[in-house]
Amino acid sequence: MRGAxxxxxxxxxxTILKAINWNRLQDDKDLExxxxxxxxxxxxEKVPLSNDVQSWSTLRPEExxxxxxxxxxxxxxxxxxxxxGAISLMPDVVTQHEEACLTNxxxxxxxxxxxxSSIFSxxxxxxxxxxxxxxxxxxxxxxxxxxxxxxxxxxxEDPLKxxxxxxxxxxxxxxxxxxxxxxxxxxxKLTNTADLIRLIIRDEAVHGYYIGYKYQRGLEKLxxxxxxxxxxxxxxxxxxxxxxxxxxxxxxxxxxxxTEDVKAFLHYNANKALQNLGYEALFPPSVCExxxxxxxxxxxxxxxxxxxSGSGSSYxxxxxxxxxxxxxxx
Amino acid sequence: MPGLVFFSxxxxxxxxxxTRLEEVSAGRYGTALRIPISPQDPMxxxxxxxxxxxPTFADGEGRGAVPKQVIRFLNDPDRRAGLRGVIAGGNRNFxxxxxxxxRVIASKCNVPVLYSFELAGTETDIARVRxxxxxxxxxxxxxxx
Numbered sequence: 123m124r125g126a127x128x129x130x131x132x133x134x135x136x137t138i139l140k141a142i143n144w145n146r147l148q149d150d151k152d153l154e155x156x157x158x159x160x161x162x163x164x165x166x167e168k169v170p171l172s173n174d175v176q177s178w179s180t181l182r183p184e185e186x187x188x189x190x191x192x193x194x195x196x197x198x199x200x201x202x203x204x205x206x207g208a209i210s211l212m213p214d215v216v217t218q219h220e221e222a223c224l225t226n227x228x229x230x231x232x233x234x235x236x237x238x239s240s241i242f243s244x245x246x247x248x249x250x251x252x253x254x255x256x257x258x259x260x261x262x263x264x265x266x267x268x269x270x271x272x273x274x275x276x277x278x279e280d281p282l283k284x285x286x287x288x289x290x291x292x293x294x295x296x297x298x299x300x301x302x303x304x305x306x307x308x309x310x311k312l313t314n315t316a317d318l319i320r321l322i323i324r325d326e327a328v329h330g331y332y333i334g335y336k337y338q339r340g341l342e343k344l345x346x347x348x349x350x351x352x353x354x355x356x357x358x359x360x361x362x363x364x365x366x367x368x369x370x371x372x373x374x375x376x377x378x379x380x381t382e383d384v385k386a387f388l389h390y391n392a393n394k395a396l397q398n399l400g401y402e403a404l405f406p407p408s409v410c411e412x413x414x415x416x417x418x419x420x421x422x423x424x425x426x427x428x429x430x431s432g433s434g435s436s437y438x439x440x441x442x443x444x445x446x447x448x449x450x451x452x
Numbered sequence: 453m454p455g456l457v458f459f460s461x462x463x464x465x466x467x468x469x470x471t472r473l474e475e476v477s478a479g480r481y482g483t484a485l486r487i488p489i490s491p492q493d494p495m496x497x498x499x500x501x502x503x504x505x506x507p508t509f510a511d512g513e514g515r516g517a518v519p520k521q522v523i524r525f526l527n528d529p530d531r532r533a534g535l536r537g538v539i540a541g542g543n544r545n546f547x548x549x550x551x552x553x554x555r556v557i558a559s560k561c562n563v564p565v566l567y568s569f570e571l572a573g574t575e576t577d578i579a580r581v582r583x584x585x586x587x588x589x590x591x592x593x594x595x596x597x
Contacts, residue, residue, distance in 0.1 A: 151462055154509070161511040320547050324512065327545035335463045394543075397571040400464065407576045421550040429537070429566045430584025449520055450560060451527035 142218040149339070152219035155332045159226045162324060166237040169318040171244040177311045178245045184377060189302060189312075190242065190250055192374060194258040196299040197238040199291060202268050204231030206275050207288050211333065214281035220336065227329050234322045241315055263370035267295055267363060274359070285337040286356045286399060290363055293330035293395035294388075296323075298371050301384045301416065308415035316419065323420070334398030341400070356399060360392060386412050454536070454589050456484040457498050458505040459522045466507045466541050468572040476582050487525045495525050501534045503566065503585065506557060507541035510549035517552040526561065537566040537588065539581060544570060 147153055181189065208228035215221045242251045258264055273279075274287035300323055307316030341349050367388055375381040389405035390412050396404055403410075456473075460466035470484045484505075485496035510517035526532050538561075540554025551568035558565045567584060569577040 149462075154461075158509075158511055161513075161515075164512075323545045324547060327543050331463065331543075338464070339462075393574070394571055397465065400468075403574060407574055410574070417544060421544040421547050423548050428580065428584075429564050430580060430587060447516065447518065447523060449523040449527075452529070452532070452560070 140218065142222060144219065147219060148217045149219070151332070151335055152217055152223060155328065156219065156223050156226070158328055159223060159230070159325075162321075162328070163230075164321050165233060166240040166318060169314055169321075171241055171314050171318065174245060174312045174314045177313070180311065186246075186250070187254075188374060188378065189306070190246055190254040191257055191261075192299045192302045193238045193241060194254040195261075195264050195370075196296060197235050198258050198264060198268055199295055199299075200231050200235035200238075202272060203288070203291055204228050204235060206272060207231070207291060208329075210275040210277075210284055211281075211288060213277075214284065216336070216339070223332060227332075230325050230329075234325065237318055237322065241318070245315075261370075261373075263366050263373060267366045267370070270359075270362060270366070271295070280352075282337055282340050282352055283355060285333050285340065286352070286359060289330050289334045289337065289398050290359060290395055292326045292333065293398050294360070294392050295363060295367070296326060297387055297391040298367055298374070298384060301380075301387050304416050304419040305380065305383075308413075308419040320420075330395065330398045334400070338400045353401065356396070356401065357404065360396065360404060364388070364392060383413050383416070386410060387416060454481065454501040454503070455498055456481045456505060457487065457496065457502045457525075458484055459487040459507065459519050459525075461489060461507065461509075461519065465572040466505060469541065469569065469578070470505060472573070472578050473581060476578055477585075481585070487521050489521065491521065491524065495528070495531070498531060498534050501536050503537050503539060503588075504535055504557065505539045505541070506553045508543075508546070508549065508551055508553040510546065510552045512549070514549050514552055517549065517556050519553075522553075522557070526557070532561060535561050535563055537564050539567045539569070540565060541569055541571070541573070 144153065178186065205228075208224050208231060212221055212224050215224065242254075246254075271287050271291050274283055300319060303312060303316045303319040306312040341352065344352075368385065371384045371388065372381050375384050386409060390410040393403040393405055393410060396402065456470065458466055458470045460470070467486075474481075474484060485498060485502075487496065488494070504522070506518065506522050508517050509519055526535070538554050538557045540551040540557075542549075542551035542553070544550045551565075554565040554568055557563070566588065567577070567581055569581075573581075
C-alpha cells in the first residue's frame, strides 16, 4: 500500500478517470485510422438505389432469391460485428484512442446492416424479405460461421484470439456474399447496389487492417512460444471457417454455376485476411486466380499496373489524380 | 548498381514485401533503403538511380494517398533526380483509389508506375517484380549508354 493511504487508511483508493486527449497519442496509427474512418463516413441514403428497380426486374426469380439470401447473410454478419464483435474488443484496448476507433467501427457495422434493409425495401416485396430472413435463421452454414465467431468473442477468451476472429469476419467471411453484387455489376446489373456494397467493402478493409495491426502490436509483447500458439490458432480457425464457407458457397452458387469462381475469390480473400494479421498466404497462387471481371468490379478505373510485362497502359500517367497535397514542394 | 527505396508504416506490409523481394534477389539491388516513419529521423541518401516502393493511404476521395514522409523525401531535388520508377502497394477494396500513391508519384515526377500489388504482395507479385526489375535496369542502362 502506498504512503498516502497508510496515513488515511479509511480512504478507498479511487480509479482516476481519464479524459481522452487526442493531442497526446501513444500510437499514431490511432489518429490515422480515426481520420480515415470519419472521412469515409456515409449513409445508404446517399446511394440512388431506386435506379436499380428496372435492372432488378430483369433478374430471373432464382437470381433474385439468391441475391436476397446473400444480403441477409451479410446482414447477419454485420449485426454480429456491430452488437458483439467490435464491442468485445473494447475491454482489451491499449489506448483510449483505440477505443474511440472501435466505437466508430461498431456504429458503421450498424450502418452496413441497415443498408441491406434499404436495398430490400427498394427492390423487394415484404414477403420476399421475410422469407429471406427466415432462411438466414434456418441455414446451418450461415448459423455455424456466425456462432464460431461469437464463441471467440466471449469474455474469458484470449484478447488476441478475439482480434483474429474479428479480422477473419471483416476480411474473409463477408466475401462469399460480396462476390454476387460484384458479379452483377460486371454484367451491368444492379450497379447502384454495387456502389453501396463497395462503400461497405472499403470500410471493412480499414477495419480488418486496423484490428490486424493492433493484433501485431499485441504479439510483440509475447514470448515466441505464445506467438506460435496464436499462429496455430489463427490457421486452424481459418481452416474451420473455410470448410463452412465452401459448403455455404456450394449451397448458394451451384444453382447458377458460379461456385468455382466464388471459391477462387474466397482463397484470395483468405490470404489477404492472413496478411492483415502479418502472416503468409495459406492458398497457393494457382487457386487464387480471381475472375478479372470481378477484380475490375472491385476497383473500377484502376488497372493493375504491370509495366514489366508490357500489358496494360501503365505509361499513360497523369490523368485526374489527387496530387493536390500542400506538402509537395514541386 | 541501382537501388530500392521504400516506405512502410508501422503495419509493416510494404516492409514484408521488400524483405521477400530482397530474399529472392540475392542482394542484386544492395540493401533497400527505408524512408523513416518519424520526421525526426534522417532521410536515406540513395546516391544514384533507384526505384521507389510505396504504399497508399488515400481516403475515399483520394486525398493523402502518398505518405507525408515520402513527399518530404521526394521534395529534395537531388534525391528526386534519381527516381526511375515507382511500385505501389494498396488494397483493391479501396476501389478507384487502389494503389493510387503510384499514380500520384508517377504524374508528379514523370516516371512510370512499374507495378502495383496488394498489402504485402503474393508470391506471383514478388516473382514478377524481381524479373521486371532485372529487365528494367537492363533497359535503363542500355538507353543511358
